Amino acid sequence: MGSTRAKRQPARVLDSNNAEALNADRSSALEENVQAIKRWEKAILLARSKAEQVSDWIVCTAGSGPVLVLHVVWFAAWVIMNVDLIRGIRPFDRFPFPFLTMTVSLEAIFLALFVLASQNRLARQADKRSHLDLQVDLLAEREMTAVLQLLQDIASHLEVRTSVTPEQLRDLMKQTDLRRLTDRMDELAAPTAVDDPL
Numbered sequence: 001m002g003s004t005r006a007k008r009q010p011a012r013v014l015d016s017n018n019a020e021a022l023n024a025d026r027s028s029a030l031e032e033n034v035q036a037i038k039r040w041e042k043a044i045l046l047a048r049s050k051a052e053q054v055s056d057w058i059v060c061t062a063g064s065g066p067v068l069v070l071h072v073v074w075f076a077a078w079v080i081m082n083v084d085l086i087r088g089i090r091p092f093d094r095f096p097f098p099f100l101t102m103t104v105s106l107e108a109i110f111l112a113l114f115v116l117a118s119q120n121r122l123a124r125q126a127d128k129r130s131h132l133d134l135q136v137d138l139l140a141e142r143e144m145t146a147v148l149q150l151l152q153d154i155a156s157h158l159e160v161r162t163s164v165t166p167e168q169l170r171d172l173m174k175q176t177d178l179r180r181l182t183d184r185m186d187e188l189a190a191p192t193a194v195d196d197p198l
Contacts, residue, residue, distance in 0.1 A: 044125060055117040062111055075100075141176055148173050 048056070061067060078100050082091040093099040152169050155162055 048121070052117070052121055055114045056121075058111070058114045059118045062114075138176075138178075145173050145175065 078093070078097070080086060081089050082093045082097060083095060084091060148169060152173075154160075
């Protein structure tokens with residue numbers, strides 16, 4: 001009885017060692033992926049032109065809390081100074097505050113242009129990411145097809161009965177026809193007569 005326990009004990013130690021090694025491999029693979037993404041993101045940030053860097057800085061700064069507070073103080077001070085509430089200060093932009101309106105309009109126009117420039121850069125970056133995702137997905141699909149073929153070959157060589165029929169395997173092992181798939185997605189996304197109110 002003691003000998004069977006002794007035999008089982010090393011197996012548990014080996015299993016825990018294998019689990020630790022597997023977890024270490026997973027964490028190292030995860031760390032490699034995180035570092036690769038960080039390097040890619042940093043390369044994208046460093047590749048920005050000076051104009052894009054300035055645009056991103058302006059958009060980031062304009063969207064911050066201190067700038068909001070500054071605008072509230074600025075508008076309040078402007079209005080108070082120009083409605084004769086403070087003695088000794090002569091109004092320079094009387095109601096309806098045409099100079100303030102023009103200044104704020106110009107600020108809004110330029111800020112909108114900076115936001116659009118920043119959004120265009122982010123959209124290009126998102127397109128690159130989606131293309132990368134598509135490439136990785138296609139590579140994974142191709143690898144899974146190869147794995148299914150290998151598993152089918154191993155199962156048939158060992159004469160193992162499987163719950164998956166050969167027809168199902170053949171269907172899964174077919175290479176995905178991207179054009180047919182995108183056409184089908186377009187058909188599904190197209191509005192139907194029921195959806196169209198006209």
